[in-house]
Amino acid sequence: MSSNVRFTDFKSDKQPTWCPGCGDFGTMNGMMKALANTGNDPDNTFIVAGIGCSGKIGTYMHSYALHGVHGRALPVGTGVKLANPDLEVMVAGGDGDGYSIGAGHFIHAVRRNIDMTYVVMDNRIYGLTKGQASPTSRSDFETSTSPEGPKQSPVNPLALALASGASFIAQSFSSDALRHAEIVQEAIEHDGFGFVNVFSPCVTFNDVDTYDYFRDSLVDLKDDGHDPTDYEAAKSVILDSEKEYQGVMYRDENAVPYGEAHGVTEDMTEIGEGAPEDAMDLVREFY
Amino acid sequence: MPADFNWAIGGEAGDGIDSTGKIFAQALSRAGRHVFTSKDFASRIRGGYTAYKIRTSVEQVQSVVDRLDVLIALTPRTIEENLSELHEGSVIVYDGDRTTMQNVEIPDGMVGLDVPLKSLAEDAGGAIMRNVVALGAACAVTDFPIENLDSALQKRFGNKGQKLVDNNKQAARLGRDYVTDEYDHEFDYSLETTDSDYVLLNGDEAIGMGALAAGCRFYAGYPITPATNVMEYLVGRIEHYGGHVVQAEDELSAINMALGAARAGARSMTATSGPGIDLMTETFGLVATSETPLVIVDVMRSGPSTGMPTKQEQGDLNQMLYGGHGEVPRFVLAPTTIDECFWKTVEAFNLAEKYNIPVYLTADLALAVTEQTFEPEAFDMDAVEIDRGKLVDEDEIDEWLDESGHFRTHAITHDGVSPRAKPGTAKGAHMSTGLEHDELGRRTEDTQMRVEQVDKRNRKVESAIERESFDYREYGTPGADNLVISWGSNEGALIEALELLEADDIDVHVISVPYIFPRPDLSAEINAAENVIVVECNNTGQFADVLEHDALCRVDRINKYNGVRFKADELAERITDTLADTAPAEVSQ
Ligand SMILES: Cc1ncc(C[n+]2csc(CCOP(=O)(O)OP(=O)(O)O)c2C)c(N)n1
Ligand code: SF4
Ligand SMILES: [Mg+2]
Numbered sequence: 001m002s003s004n005v006r007f008t009d010f011k012s013d014k015q016p017t018w019c020p021g022c023g024d025f026g027t028m029n030g031m032m033k034a035l036a037n038t039g040n041d042p043d044n045t046f047i048v049a050g051i052g053c054s055g056k057i058g059t060y061m062h063s064y065a066l067h068g069v070h071g072r073a074l075p076v077g078t079g080v081k082l083a084n085p086d087l088e089v090m091v092a093g094g095d096g097d098g099y100s101i102g103a104g105h106f107i108h109a110v111r112r113n114i115d116m117t118y119v120v121m122d123n124r125i126y127g128l129t130k131g132q133a134s135p136t137s138r139s140d141f142e143t144s145t146s147p148e149g150p151k152q153s154p155v156n157p158l159a160l161a162l163a164s165g166a167s168f169i170a171q172s173f174s175s176d177a178l179r180h181a182e183i184v185q186e187a188i189e190h191d192g193f194g195f196v197n198v199f200s201p202c203v204t205f206n207d208v209d210t211y212d213y214f215r216d217s218l219v220d221l222k223d224d225g226h227d228p229t230d231y232e233a234a235k236s237v238i239l240d241s242e243k244e245y246q247g248v249m250y251r252d253e254n255a256v257p258y259g260e261a262h263g264v265t266e267d268m269t270e271i272g273e274g275a276p277e278d279a280m281d282l283v284r285e286f287y
Numbered sequence: 288m289p290a291d292f293n294w295a296i297g298g299e300a301g302d303g304i305d306s307t308g309k310i311f312a313q314a315l316s317r318a319g320r321h322v323f324t325s326k327d328f329a330s331r332i333r334g335g336y337t338a339y340k341i342r343t344s345v346e347q348v349q350s351v352v353d354r355l356d357v358l359i360a361l362t363p364r365t366i367e368e369n370l371s372e373l374h375e376g377s378v379i380v381y382d383g384d385r386t387t388m389q390n391v392e393i394p395d396g397m398v399g400l401d402v403p404l405k406s407l408a409e410d411a412g413g414a415i416m417r418n419v420v421a422l423g424a425a426c427a428v429t430d431f432p433i434e435n436l437d438s439a440l441q442k443r444f445g446n447k448g449q450k451l452v453d454n455n456k457q458a459a460r461l462g463r464d465y466v467t468d469e470y471d472h473e474f475d476y477s478l479e480t481t482d483s484d485y486v487l488l489n490g491d492e493a494i495g496m497g498a499l500a501a502g503c504r505f506y507a508g509y510p511i512t513p514a515t516n517v518m519e520y521l522v523g524r525i526e527h528y529g530g531h532v533v534q535a536e537d538e539l540s541a542i543n544m545a546l547g548a549a550r551a552g553a554r555s556m557t558a559t560s561g562p563g564i565d566l567m568t569e570t571f572g573l574v575a576t577s578e579t580p581l582v583i584v585d586v587m588r589s590g591p592s593t594g595m596p597t598k599q600e601q602g603d604l605n606q607m608l609y610g611g612h613g614e615v616p617r618f619v620l621a622p623t624t625i626d627e628c629f630w631k632t633v634e635a636f637n638l639a640e641k642y643n644i645p646v647y648l649t650a651d652l653a654l655a656v657t658e659q660t661f662e663p664e665a666f667d668m669d670a671v672e673i674d675r676g677k678l679v680d681e682d683e684i685d686e687w688l689d690e691s692g693h694f695r696t697h698a699i700t701h702d703g704v705s706p707r708a709k710p711g712t713a714k715g716a717h718m719s720t721g722l723e724h725d726e727l728g729r730r731t732e733d734t735q736m737r738v739e740q741v742d743k744r745n746r747k748v749e750s751a752i753e754r755e756s757f758d759y760r761e762y763g764t765p766g767a768d769n770l771v772i773s774w775g776s777n778e779g780a781l782i783e784a785l786e787l788l789e790a791d792d793i794d795v796h797v798i799s800v801p802y803i804f805p806r807p808d809l810s811a812e813i814n815a816a817e818n819v820i821v822v823e824c825n826n827t828g829q830f831a832d833v834l835e836h837d838a839l840c841r842v843d844r845i846n847k848y849n850g851v852r853f854k855a856d857e858l859a860e861r862i863t864d865t866l867a868d869t870a871p872a873e874v875s876q
Contacts, residue, residue: 069569
């Protein structure tokens, strides 16, 4: 890891094709800054991207990366990190990718507490498929597939994480560049599964959850004297449906990451040119 | 056919049938006898009929037959289920004290041995050992030295304390002595022992051991019969080599975890059965198009849907060959014997990395759950070679950078094989994606690049066909008019069927094929033979279809899809019938 890495080193030479003003620009910038600030470089970083407008991030950043199938980014990140714990693994995707088609994996990735970072670019809409309701869409949000609104309560991803035994839960806003980068950096530094739900507005298909809406309504937990190590305090902000928060809601410093709990801390990618030296013992077991 | 002896224990699921049978199989193996086991199991929950059968001989045995010499029957149904296999002189051991067994009728000509299994077990320390009492009785019937059983009991219970081992040994002796003392009968059987040392293992275990030998260090899976054994084998062993097994939340996750580990540069594998393969299919396309080396094991069971989960079938061949939308090459290996499960697993890992391609490795249920004895040299670890293909390190990477210094992970190459750089390799940072991509792994819809990438992926197959030997095995009379082709576990029964056919003066050439794709070109053999029959455990003849396609002609088919594996005598009969049906009508004189 070189210390002279700049965040622009994480930028690829592909120009993003996101709509001008899309929240994903700010989300990505913050991720790059956080990665550079934590001493990582593109050669030791692995980004796993989901499918969606958000998933294009794998192309616009420069690092080792896989842009997988819809909803399965977390299992891929899990495999990468376990196979080589020396890598910095960051998984990124949309709210549909993470909380709808991939919701099953979300719960179990949280439980497993692999030492990686998960950034969800939550625009409360399906952007790539041009504006259908997402699991975080408001129940009265009118879309092409829900002309009168989905009429179901939106999922609360932070509560879902808390109920699944999360060790780090945070939320940020893509246009509050400084705070967003800071929060993602904390998630990276957390020893375990660092989950950040990022409000990342879709300027094309969501005219409700807009920059103005978040700017006006966001409460920063940092200014609020919130203690993220206090489970009860975390629970009350996470379950508070009246307000939108940014900041680190919950951090369990005693949680043991999966790798440590299972003794998986070494790079497993190096092998010899033949069977392991004592492999004949495996045969002898069958006597 | 070698002079063989056939033994079985049967009862209800939950009666410990499997572990008792395994102990006796191990005792026979320790005594230097060859063993081939099979299982009739209805379901894993208590209530269904289940049996563990052993065929043993001093020579290698590789199939089951329709004959039972000694049967330990814990339930009346065990006798009913096996009536057709029992014969005059067969011995049935049962416990007449058991309420359900009180009025059991021993068929005429057979020898019924009423042994108080439960009460003798209690004398030895606990009713739970009643099956071991029965094993002791079996020793008396077969003139088999009980010391061999001792060492199998030691192996089975050794880690639970010497007291338990000793109680079990005692239970076995009480069973043996009861038969010797109470029944003054000259039994027809005598199990000769030899000095040979064999190992006894099943196909799932051979696959797991092959994976460890080949350097597999990451495994992710979701439990499913009959593939779970692979995972259970690896847990507790892979850690010794620095690896890890994850029990994933579902098969979607399992294959994606395995994919992630492979992208990180580890040799990685997942194993499942039909329903899991279905779930993995979307990601399979991603593995293939991102050119990630991965071994996916499909232990086939009867389908479709939940089908008959504990029954034999070879029905997933089309799914492996063609599953997934779009078109992308993959390799499909199908070992035909248990020792080959080991070697083909090693080969699967090498092929995956040499050609950056997903490799399906498939065993049918019969192969996966059958235990068989082998010389330990059949698994010679010194002969295992690892070839990681075009995995480039820091020194070699410059060769693969474009003019602006980007690693060309999907480089268009002459042989279709692109380089791989492990994450962590300086200057190697690159992405890949399930979207069609350019040489750098970035999305493209450029018409020319699309064609170049598709062609490049297909060239890997051509290169593999040129470089590798996708061979087959032959038995019987090469060049005979009658050619029988088979894949998967049918090989053993076919070899033994050959002897029966020979006795009837029917010459047959048998070809057993362990490669489904790429596969050997059999068109010359097929076109030269007068009668060609393809034998497989499915309804439609999926392998027959691809062979017809290869050879541009029609073949005959012998299919079985009732959930039970082929037996030698059955195959001989069906081959004879098929040949009779296809023979040109004789002109009457
Ligand atoms: C299996 C599968 N089903 C459906 C799709 C189509 N699809 C692509 S992205 C997407 C939703 C994206 O929404 P989200 O995850 O919120 O990402 P966003 O575009 O909003 O960033 C869908 C349904 C797909 N690619 N794969
Ligand atoms: S559609 Fe929405 S989410 Fe997608 S790029 Fe445009 S603004 Fe961003
Ligand atoms: Mg979205």
